[in-house]
Structure formats: structure tokens, C-alpha cells
Amino acid sequence: NAGVTQTPKFQVLKTGQSMTLQCAQDMNHNSMYWYRQDPGMGLRLIYYSASEGTTDKGEVPNGYNVSRLNKREFSLRLESAAPSQTSVYFCASSSGTAYGYTFGSGTRLTVV
Amino acid sequence: QQQVKQSPQSLIVQKGGISIINCAYENTAFDYFPWYQQFPGKGPALLIAIRPDVSEKKEGRFTISFNKSAKQFSLHIMDSQPGDSATYFCAADFQKLVFGTGTRLLVSP
Numbered sequence: 001n002a003g004v005t006q007t008p009k010f011q012v013l014k015t016g017q018s019m020t021l022q023c024a025q026d027m028n029h030n031s032m033y034w035y036r037q038d039p040g041m042g043l044r045l046i047y048y049s050a051s052e053g054t055t056d057k058g059e060v061p062n063g064y065n066v067s068r069l070n071k072r073e074f075s076l077r078l079e080s081a082a083p084s085q086t087s088v089y090f091c092a093s094s095s096g097t098a099y100g101y102t103f104g105s106g107t108r109l110t111v112v
Numbered sequence: 113q114q115q116v117k118q119s120p121q122s123l124i125v126q127k128g129g130i131s132i133i134n135c136a137y138e139n140t141a142f143d144y145f146p147w148y149q150q151f152p153g154k155g156p157a158l159l160i161a162i163r164p165d166v167s168e169k170k171e172g173r174f175t176i177s178f179n180k181s182a183k184q185f186s187l188h189i190m191d192s193q194p195g196d197s198a199t200y201f202c203a204a205d206f207q208k209l210v211f212g213t214g215t216r217l218l219v220s221p
Binding site for chain 1: 118121144146153154155156157158161201207208209212213214
């Protein structure tokens with residue numbers, strides 16, 4: 001069972017380039033999330049989708065957009081990448097509030 | 113503004129010892145407090161969780177202690193093993209998870 005699958009695993013972008021990080025879950029979860037992880041700062045929420053058809057901003061949404069394509073898929077787009085967006089990005093899903101999150105294995109993004 | 117404060121930042125424990133990681137929160141609306149374990153190159157994985165109506169929860173060598181009045185909770189790892197070496201995150205949930213900054217645990221053989 002795959003759980004939460006993220007692609008790509010690694011990516012190097014030049015400043016100003018755009019890209020989309022893909023995430024898919026096969027657990028029939030309603031809620032999906034995008035976090036970024038930076039040294040010494042834990043995981044910070046970028047955007048989340050409580051259910052299919054809805055998206056909301058998290059703690060650090062600037063410079064990002066998301067799409068909840070269907071119940072399984074939740075993508076994160078960087079329209080014009082900046083060096084400050086160099087980070088490890090994690091997608092997660094859950095059944096809802098107060099239930100454990102299942103995380104993907106992450107995408108390590110470097111913007112030069 | 114760090115809603116969940118975690119300490120220490122790093123911890124070295126000898127094999128067989130007790131590892132203790134502490135967290136504090138401000139928002140009394142939080143209603144679920146999980147701990148996640150993360151190995152290098154992997155995503156965080158749920159380790160153990162507690163709800164605020166319980167003061168302690170134990171699963172094997174891992175125990176969460178919860179003090180609602182002090183708005184603090186902690187993770188105790190008994191008989192720590194080298195395989196426990198990882199980064200541990202506390203978190204608190206109200207509509208979405210808020211994470212602490214993480215503790216890097218090293219268990220020396």
C-alpha cells in the first residue's frame with residue numbers, strides 16, 4: 001500500500017522558474033496538507049484542503065498556489081521560485097481533525 | 113509566533129537511559145496532541161498521541177505525560193535504543209496540526 005506519494009523527490013530550479021509538486025493518497029482521506037520543513041523551524045503549514053473542492057491558507061502561503069484536483073490529489077505550485085523557497089516539502093493526508101496525519105517521503109527543492 | 117514550543121533542540125542519551133522531550137502550548141482550543149518521529153530522508157511518522165482529557169498514555173517504551181493546567185506535555189522514551197535516534201516533533205491540533213521545532217535525539221551505544 002502506497003499511502004501518500006510525492007513527486008518528484010528532488011528538484012533544482014533557477015530563480016524565477018515555475019514548477020508543480022504532485023501529491024496523491026490512496027487512503028480515501030478527506031483532508032490533505034502541504035508543509036515545508038526548514039532547519040530549526042519544524043514543519044510549517046503552507047496550504048491545506050479540508051475536503052475535496054476546498055483549500056485554505058496556512059501559516060506561510062506567500063509564493064505558492066494549490067489545487068485539489070480530486071479526492072486523491074493535491075498539488076502545490078511555485079509560480080516564480082525564489083531562493084527562500086529552498087526547503088523540503090511534505091504532503092500529508094488525514095481522515096479529519098484530531099486524527100493522525102500520514103506523510104509522504106518529501107520533495108527536496110533547491111532554488112539557485 | 114511559535115504556538116508550540118519544544119525543548120531541547122538536541123539530546124544525547126546513553127543506551128538504556130530515559131529520553132525526555134518537553135513541549136508547551138498556548139491555545140487552549142487544541143484538542144489532540146501527537147508526537148511524530150522522523151528518520152533522515154523520510155517523512156514524519158505518527159508515534160503516539162493523546163487527548164486532553166487523559167493525563168498519561170503509554171505504548172511500549174513510549175509515554176506521553178499531559179498537564180492540562182500547565183499547558184505542557186512531554187514524551188518519555190524508556191530504555192532508549194540506538195534505533196530510536198531520530199528527530200522527534202510534538203504537535204497540537206485544532207482544525208490543523210501545528211508542530212514544534214523538533215528535537216534531534218542521539219542514543220549512544
